[in-house]
Amino acid sequence: MKVKVISRNPDEYLRETKFDIHKVARNYDSSLHPFQAAREYTRALNAVKLERVFAKPFIGNLDGHRDGVSCIAKHPTRLSVLISGAFDGEVRIWDIPQRMCTRDFVAHNGIVRGITYTPAGEHFITLGDDKTIKTWKALAPQFGEEEEPVNTVLSKTVLTAISHHRKKPMFATAGEICQIWEESRNEPIRTIQWGVDSLHDIVFNPIETHLLAACASDRSVILYDMRENRPLRKVIMNLKTNKLSWNPMEAFIFTCANEDYNLYTFDTRKLKHPVNVHMDHVGAVTYVDYAPTGREFVSGSYDKSIRIFEMDKGHSREIYHTKRMQRVICVHWSLDNKYVISGSDEMNIRIWKARASEKLGPLKPREKAALRYSEALKEKYASHPQIKRISRHRQVPKHIYNAQKELRTIKEKTKRKEANRRAHSKPGTVPFVPERHKHVVKEEQ
DSSP states (O other): OOOOOOOOOHHHOOOOTTSSOOOOOOHHHHHOOTTTTHHHHHHHHHHHHHHHOOOOOEEEEEEOOOOEEEEEOSSSOTTTTEEETTSEEEEEETTTTTTTTEEEEEEOOOEEEEEEEEESSEEEEEOOOESSEEEEEOOOOTOOOOOOOOOEEEEESSSEEEEOSSSSSEEEEEESSHHHHHETTTOSSSSESSSSOEEEEEESSSSSSTTTEEEEETTTTEEEESSSSOEEEEEEOOOEEEEEEESSSSEEEEEETTTTSSSEETTTTTTSSSSSEEBOOOEEEEEEEEESOOOOOOEEEEEEEEEEEEOOOOOEEEEESSSSSSEEEEEEEEETSSEEEEEEEEEEEEEEEESTTTOSSSHHHHHHHHHHHHHHHHHHHHHHHHHHHHOOOOOOHHHHHHHHHHHHHHHHHHHHHHHHHTTTSSSTSOOOOOOOGSEEEEEEE
16 A cells, blocks of 8 residues: 655745745756747846946955054954054054955064065064064063063174974064074074075965075075975076965965066976966066965066956956055955955055955845856856956056056067067978966076
């Protein structure tokens, strides 16, 4: 004997709120839906239009500095804390959710060249033009106490950058030479150099923590290994590299910001030419920082704009700018992968959304489902001309638009000249050089 049991799933007939529509069962047979493609295309077109309508990336700013912002450091464990240094030697600690300064003091005589937190976040270290390395408590002093550093080290050489080891109580400084320091000692434990006048940036690898990379004044990028007595490898570029950032997910990938308006992603296993060349800036690129996912990075430039690049793409997916923002000195990606923080030389720190049209705050399950559906449709119809045109469109300032037009003319002229020389020369005398091979002068080991 067969017994039929009535089974009712509340998800199928109950609504989340009384304003929701009733769920209707749907037959997915394609023969019953002849207009499905046209309907989905219209929905994808509406979704990509709404994305541009709601693209308002600027959230707010942190003002209070009396000179240009020279460097920014993120707290390793707290998302709400940010520390910034300025060209007048002042250091400020910010509460980001409340957008207010909790502490401010003059740390150095001259420019604050670098700031970094210790791995536990209990102290932070600053260095400046006065050749001093100062360690400060992360907690504010008690009422009546003066703001004094825990430790002060006087360096024998000029200092330009600092980077802290991810786990050990040690840090590296760049300047005339590369020096490795321990927090408990006032003298460097190691000095590494490779015949260059000076280094202006140094970064520890977050995964292979014994690896270091530095940018030098002779247009080179140098790799160091703390287990070796000498530097590992050096690659010399056509123009100077200003800043460098390691990919937090792939230990062998790094991206450097260059004076020639481009960014270059390298694989340390093969430095003869970059893995990718990222173009779009029309001024010297001053800073680069990776997202915690390792799939994207953000860059700041002298062209008064911020761009977000995907690691494997040659052009930016987003450009951020405001009328008042001047040359961008430093830019960081927050550790929760939601925000971008930039500091510029007109004394402001700005907070942006990492995804311009993303809705902030908690989302209802139906909202999440609708957003997922829209993203799937946009991805499905991304190659359609109308959708591609709308999704790529960005408003840029007039000076960037004119500079892009000029650069495009110069590149087209150069390509046309090379093609003419190749066409009217003996075969093989004018070889074709790919774009990725043009920007590296040589590699040394």
